[in-house]
Amino acid sequence: MECQRRWIWFSSAWLLILGVFASRETEAAHHKHVGQFTAVGSPNSVLELSAINFIDDIELGYYRNINQQRIIKIPWVIKVVGIDYITQMHKLLVDHEQTLHWMMYHLGKNDTNRNRNHTGQLLADCEIDNDIKIKSHIHLIWNGEEYCRIDEEIGHWEYLKPEGKKFQGVLESPLWTNLRKHYMNEYCVDLMRKIVGYKNLKDNVPPEVTVSRHVNPKGSTILSCTATGFYPRSILLHWEKDGKLGVWGKETSSGTLPNMDNTFYLQVTLELPPEDSGMSYTCVVEHIELKTPAVYPVPEKPTREKPWALALGIVLAVILLLSCTGAFRAWKKRKSAYATYPVSAS
Structure with missing residues (x-):
């Protein structure tokens, strides 16, 4: 029960991060919100904790536990979500470092080197098109390998590594399932809609x-x-x-x-x-x-392109020229050495 409670708190803290930052693309239909939560540490301690958010590939803000640093790169986002909400999120991130320590402990406890550092990540994304939710995913990643993931549209977890099975009871519990759906809808999708409808993050540019x-x-x-x-x-x-x-x-x-x-x-x-x-x-x-x-x-005349053989020939010619230059310098150096130190007759 304690294990499940800690995991739920960890997950809820991360998913709240998704709601802190968001952005405006334009009146265009498609928007994507991505959040990445990363912890680096060993089973003994969490050394670094960071969170970063993007909407439509534009960085909105990030958090680092070093000096409890919180940076919002789009200042008007504070006005949209409210300072109280951002303060709440910041407090949750600070409070939940112990939860991350618990995760590091359980995933790294079988490592023979207890001081070896590991990287744990939770990646969440959602997409809307014409204000309608079309995609939503969560990925759990350990040392660069995806252990488990869920496509919200399909609705069941995939366990890609045997180690991911240890969280199956928590991830598939009714309590976690309801929380996951709630946070992904409210803080990934709904808040993205709210901020997307507020203001452009970037000026429109024609192709x-x-x-x-x-x-x-x-x-x-x-x-x-x-x-x-x-x-x-x-x-x-x-x-x-x-x-x-x-x-x-x-x-x-x-x-x-x-x-x-x-x-x-x-x-x-x-x-x-x-x-x-x-x-x-x-x-x-x-x-x-x-x-x-x-x-x-389409242009009337075919676009001129250099044949691959010509390109290859140029490369080979450059290599040959460099080789000859190197050989000439080596020969000249040897000749100079002989001239400086003549060999005496016996």
Whole structure:
């Protein structure tokens, strides 16, 4: 019972963290809230405790137990959630270091070296689209390996490591199940909705779009449409021929990926059969900052690309040049040494 109570308190403290930070993407539909809670220590003590939150890949704030440091990077979030709530969360984090010590003890107690440090993580995420919850997950990670996880839509825990089974009784108990659902809905989803609807975290940025066409060694024509530097994340790219939608070849997508500056990137390619030259195609891009769909035609001339053999040849030439330079310097050094210290005749 004591074990279950400690685990519930630990979990509730972490899930409350999710509610402290959140953000606004734009009027666009899709938003994702991710929180990561990390503890580093041994079965004897917790050395470091930290929590960090992101919404739509933008860092909102973090907590570190060193000097009980709490940083909120988006100041207006305090106004949205209220200072009392943030104070409550801060107190919970401080109070629950003992709970983390308990977790470290039980997961690391079989280690022959009791002073060895370990890393325990709880990762939680949720997503909404058009204000409707679509995904929600919790992951428990130990030393970089996922021990157990749950997809809220499926509703049951997966135990990926035998060691994760030791928490099965707690994780699947009615009390923990109700708490998990409550905290994920209230502090991950509902609070995200509240702050997303309050203010933009970042100014909207339209995509920079490039369209290319080239022929691969098999004779197929490859069309590529790349959108980058855009914010918010929601974007649509599709191909049209003579202004009409259709299926003309094999289409692949990179998926929407984050850039280093918190903007996003997406590339969609279309591989056409050899008899299709790729003319009369356009890439149509829809994004909130474009107001209306933008049409980008495929260039008439194929995009010039260096053949792989040429690129390989350049690399080999550079290696050869460096090797020759090194050999020449070594020869010159030996020659100089002989000149300085001549060998006497016997």
